[in-house]
Amino acid sequence: MANIKTDNNMIAVLGLGFVGLTTAIGLAEKTGRKVIGFDIDAARSRTLQEGKLPFHEPDLGDYLQKHLKQGSFKLASSLADAVVLADTIFFCVGTPSNDDGRANLTYLTDAIEATLDVDDTKRLLVVKSTVPPHTSCEVILPLLERRGLVVGHDTGLASNPEFLREGHCWADFMNPDRIVIGADDDYSAQTLSRLYSVFNAPIILTSRSTAEYIKYLSNTLLATMISFSNEMAMIADRLGDVDVGDAFKALHMDRRWTLPEVPDTPDGGDKEATGSTQPVDMASYVLPGSGFGGYCLPKDTKAMAHLAQQCGIDALMLHGTLETNELIKRHRADLIASRCTSKDTRIGIIGLSFKPGSDDVRDTPAAAIISHLLQAGYHNITVYDPFAMETFAQSYALPINYAHDRDALLASCEIIEVIKDV
Numbered sequence: 022m023a024n025i026k027t028d029n030n031m032i033a034v035l036g037l038g039f040v041g042l043t044t045a046i047g048l049a050e051k052t053g054r055k056v057i058g059f060d061i062d063a064a065r066s067r068t069l070q071e072g073k074l075p076f077h078e079p080d081l082g083d084y085l086q087k088h089l090k091q092g093s094f095k096l097a098s099s100l101a102d103a104v105v106l107a108d109t110i111f112f113c114v115g116t117p118s119n120d121d122g123r124a125n126l127t128y129l130t131d132a133i134e135a136t137l138d139v140d141d142t143k144r145l146l147v148v149k150s151t152v153p154p155h156t157s158c159e160v161i162l163p164l165l166e167r168r169g170l171v172v173g174h175d176t177g178l179a180s181n182p183e184f185l186r187e188g189h190c191w192a193d194f195m196n197p198d199r200i201v202i203g204a205d206d207d208y209s210a211q212t213l214s215r216l217y218s219v220f221n222a223p224i225i226l227t228s229r230s231t232a233e234y235i236k237y238l239s240n241t242l243l244a245t246m247i248s249f250s251n252e253m254a255m256i257a258d259r260l261g262d263v264d265v266g267d268a269f270k271a272l273h274m275d276r277r278w279t280l281p282e283v284p285d286t287p288d289g290g291d292k293e294a295t296g297s298t299q300p301v302d303m304a305s306y307v308l309p310g311s312g313f314g315g316y317c318l319p320k321d322t323k324a325m326a327h328l329a330q331q332c333g334i335d336a337l338m339l340h341g342t343l344e345t346n347e348l349i350k351r352h353r354a355d356l357i358a359s360r361c362t363s364k365d366t367r368i369g370i371i372g373l374s375f376k377p378g379s380d381d382v383r384d385t386p387a388a389a390i391i392s393h394l395l396q397a398g399y400h401n402i403t404v405y406d407p408f409a410m411e412t413f414a415q416s417y418a419l420p421i422n423y424a425h426d427r428d429a430l431l432a433s434c435e436i437i438e439v440i441k442d443v
């Protein structure tokens with residue numbers, strides 16, 4: 022059997038979306054190693070080659086240009102070109118929902134198969150895409166075994182979920198609050214731990230399945246907190262005479278929302294250098310709004326609910342979280358409709374992306390709320406978002422007007438609804 026490849030020091034990243042591109046540039050910046058990236062979307066690769074981002078994300082573009090210029094980040098024109106030079110490969114491709122809620126792993130398994138097709142040199146394969154617990158053991162491992170590969174001997178395999186937030190991709194990747202490494206063999210555990218040792222963050226070294234589970238634990242909690250807040254806000258709306266803003270402000274003043282400050286070190290040293298956890302603003306997920314959207318919380322909550330069902334658990338909390346996430350969008354549409362004097366009322370909607378400061382409109386609540394209004398006959402809708410107008414228009418062919426700027430919308434509409442701060 023061949024030895025695990027150690028002669029080539031390059032890192033390959035497959036899939037250059039929010040996670041992959043940030044991982045590629047972040048690793049080049051932090052580790053000083055050369056990184057080669059590949060995306061199957063040729064238009065996306067061309068944009069990146071010109072030093073431009075294919076999506077809105079602060080800071081990342083500057084570092085993309087820096088590393089392209091230095092030659093520490095290169096774009097490959099084929100998957101084989103990327104993989105053949107690398108000893109470590111990060112898989113950052115999408116894992117969207119199937120119709121039944123299951124995670125669709127086709128992009129991932131295709132990319133792994135294509136990687137294994139390249140040559141028989143052995144490498145460390147790192148799954149950064151979000152995948153359901155047991156994916157490495159039950160889907161990827163058999164795929165490697167069919168090729169006669171023994172993990173830990175002929176190849177490495179690790180799960181390394183990513184926790185960055187869109188809109189903060191660069192800052193979150195460069196300053197992670199934790200790094201989770203799931204590895205069931207020494208080679209994978211040691212290689213990845215060494216790579217991440219330059220980051221000033223605690224490393225949780227655990228099994229592959231636990232690492233996969235941790236990502237879902239995190240995202241389903243965030244989704245549940247959002248749905249809880251929206252359910253409570255809907256109840257308050259129906260009760261009447263409750264100031265929801267005051268109520269949630271008081272809730273957030275509970276000191277248990279903030280982790281205790283780490284005491285100063287006796288020698289007056291840097292607190293961060295102790296590896297201590299920074300206070301985390303979880304309270305921002307406990308606020309009434311329009312529901313959760315984007316690429317992660319909806320699909321990951323659905324995937325976990327599906328997985329629970331498969332193992333005989335009726336996941337009432339997860340189902341409730343998802344159902345409330347639909348109810349809140351109708352509720353927001355009903356509230357807007359209740360302010361209209363007729364179906365001709367000129368409605369202005371501000372905020373189209375799933376979160377402020379982003380152009381990502383995947384599963385955005387704005388699309389559902391506007392669709393509910395249109396179905397109810399409110400046909401005079403104008404929208405504005407500083408970043409997401411183009412992606413929204415491309416993704417949802419809705420019969421609405423797009424305002425040039427915020428002032429134009431404010432001047433032309435009778436009712437203004439801010440779905441997301443922009």
Ligand SMILES: NC(=O)c1ccc[n+]([C@@H]2O[C@H](COP(=O)([O-])OP(=O)(O)OC[C@H]3O[C@@H](n4cnc5c(N)ncnc54)[C@H](O)[C@@H]3O)[C@@H](O)[C@H]2O)c1
Binds near residue numbers: 038039059131186317
């Ligand atoms: N977006 C987030 O905030 C976030 C955060 C943490 C984890 N994740 C997870 O990370 C993964 C990627 O998410 P994303 O938001 O970066 O997705 P994305 O859609 O922005 O990017 C995925 C990229 O993979 C490319 N791709 C697909 N098949 C490929 C192949 N065979 N070879 C090369 N490229 C291929 C696509 O063209 C696309 O550009 C998902 O599993 C997601 O759940 C996302």
